[in-house]
Amino acid sequence: MNWQTLFSNKRLGAEHRNAHENFRTDYMRDYDRLIFSSQFRRLQNKTQVFPLPGAVFVHNRLTHSLEVASVGRSLGKAIGEKVVEKHKDQLNQEAIEFYKFELSAVCMTACIAHDIGNPPFGHSGEEAIRTYFKELEGEKLSILTQNLTENQFNDFKYFEGNANAFRILTTIFNQSNLNLTYTTLASIIKYPADSTNGFKKKSYISAKKSGFFDTEIDFYKSIANELNINALNEKNTVFARHPFVFLVEAADDICYRIIDLEDAHRLNIISIQEARDLLEPFFENQEGKKNIKEKVDTIEDDKQKLAFLRAMLIGKLVFKCTEVFFEYESQLLDGTLNKPLIDLLDEKIIALIDKIDQISIKKIYNDKSVIEIEIAGYHIIGGLLKEFISAVLQPNSPKSKKLLQLIPNQFSIEKEENVYQNIQSVVDFISGMTDLYAIDLYRKITGIQIPHL
Template sequence: MSDPPPVLRWDRLLSAERIPLPGEEADAASARSGDAHRTPFEADHDRVVYAAPFRRLARKTQVHPLAPNDQVHNRLTHSIEVASVGRSLGRRLGAFLTGRGDLAREHADDLVWILQAACLAHDLGNPPFGHAGEYALRAFAAKHPADVPGAGTPAAADWALFEGNAQGFRLAARADNPGAGHLRLTCSTLGAIVKYPWAVDDPRAAARGKFNAFHSEKDVFARVVDACGLALPGGRVARHPLSFLAEAADDICYRILDLEDAVEMRIVPEERVRRIFAGFTEADPAAPLSKLRGGVIRALERACWNAFVDGFPAVMAGEREDDLKSSLAGRLPDALAEVKALYGEIFAHRDKVAAELGAYKALGRIVTALARSVDDLTASPGRRFAETDFLTQRTLELAFGRSHVEEHPGRGAFWWSHRVMDFVSGLTDNGARDLSAAIDGHAA
């Protein structure tokens, strides 16, 4: 069977365009994207590194909420490790494309910077308490649909299917809420972040619980698709080729390093994890855990790269959607199945379950307070801060600051709902716990 013809083109996939600011032309936005000493994609990397949402990842759960052990991973250390693997995959891709004549050598480093930036940014939208926070927000919206900010607007669906990937895309793409850390990255880096190239109103969002754009970013998402040339016949959207490698870097790191955390937390015996790691490469299970882990990461990186090369024609034709690990062969699928089985035990651990129950109560209390304030603020067109009641004023001051509210008179519930989403998802584990206690009258 012959390979499908390529549809995607690297001259468009490496788009330095940024989403224009209000009233700005696209050409002007792109012209300011870099300078003589730093490419737009290096600038993307630096924007993420210096961003407040990136710093806050240091106090956000990777797997174990509010872990008392300082040696376990948080979202920040995880993201740095993912970027390390992403860098290696980017170098492989640069050599591959230049060797094929698909890319000029001077652009090979662009791939490395884009992948590093995408990997560093991939978890920016995760709420406090890790995936438990996502599930808590969804469960709260399902049980209390009238109590979410923007109830009665399309924002209600964004809360009902709250997705850290979509919130991360929002933070990475927009520039109109600098207080929340909106970054306005290039379209190429945004494309590399997108694993699920559809919006919340696509049937796949409800069916799979995964998507990459809220209602508020549908126009932004369409702009990225156009800039990178990802549109396919029939209204479909292709995944950006770099998104497969960024996703693989994430998969490799969290599946392996989360097990080390389970050992550190004394949830799983070290000997058991050593045996699982040794099964990836037929190594000696008596070797130090760190050495075994390094061998596993190298083996998975190499295998994912080979899967990318084998499926490259389908990727460039816009036909591939599945992640690279679904194409692994040999002993690796069985070894990953062992890891997945162990995850069931880790996620069922008593301390983790108790923390997740607390996450539901904490986030529900915060969202309820903010929703009430948004309802008051948007009760009539043009309603101003000074016209709201005492509790609304104090809540809005706490979340956004009085000046920010006064700078946006007349904004509706839909707009404010996503400002609330920025605030809630931006809370750290500690911040959410303490704010919830304060709202409940129990100052930390």
């Protein structure tokens, strides 16, 4: 891979590159298409970590994505300028313009889309889908085993929000003529591997999870061919990561750790002193550290103290990730870099991040309210899957006919023999739900709540 060929404003599904509008570039149009999409709007009612919302407002998937986009834009701007500064003699004018002015927009757009494929109820929603299909037995298991290839079945047994995001931004967006550029799409795929060759944690970072379902493999191959992204296996089912992916991932890695602490403090799970003890050491032995601590002491409101520390730390980590990006530039370009940027920072910073992770696992991710919403997610998503999968596999029963009428027309259910597509339509339907819609529909179809009574 090289900087000259890692971008293209060609759109998936379009034979030719689109001409720029007078006031919007292609990458700005990608951003606009995502921001105005119903899939993005629904993120406002999808769980980030804590239940949504009580008297205290906490982050949801939408607010998290917008904050990640802000950090991604900063990383893209910093990296783009340095690429031009370092490689100006090897880049044509189009490339110079892209890295100076457009990479920031690409990273920002990829960041607002990075969680667009996540189902309701946070990461437990993904696990609930996987668990349902892994625990199938009897007639249902027999039907799937006979009608699906190994990789197609693995799409469901190892359901992955990243792969689902790529499906939304290709298959589903293309149906609405919202075709995105190859560059934006490539920047979103953290794990460019299929479901069978993914989830190999001791292999390439590309294969830690999966990045595309069976239906979208050819889409990714088209992108890889256009941008000269090299395959890492003979079957062309695992690819090198696009370098821009590392920037999107870094923006997410920076944000979620800090905002989860902020939310935990707002919910009185973490005290202000505990939060300060975790964040202030990042500035030790740094010029101005004393002034930072003094400034925190002068702020009366505890929430504002934490907001100040958050802003300072994000700035520091953006700078450090920019430095390490170019330290590992050759590995980024040849596809051999197997760690996220944040794991390549100096030992002191990694140790401090590890301490945040330890406290977060102990106090935040295992808080009673988090566990309760995760358990609810298992029951609700598992229950919805049980009802609707039964309906598509046995469509002629009276109950099935009624249930199938509840699936919107955009999630088309085809003839009985197209089992994979029908199951995928059900998963599209359920994974796209907001938390509240999933709860409401589950209550109604199970009789817990009778409509209009």
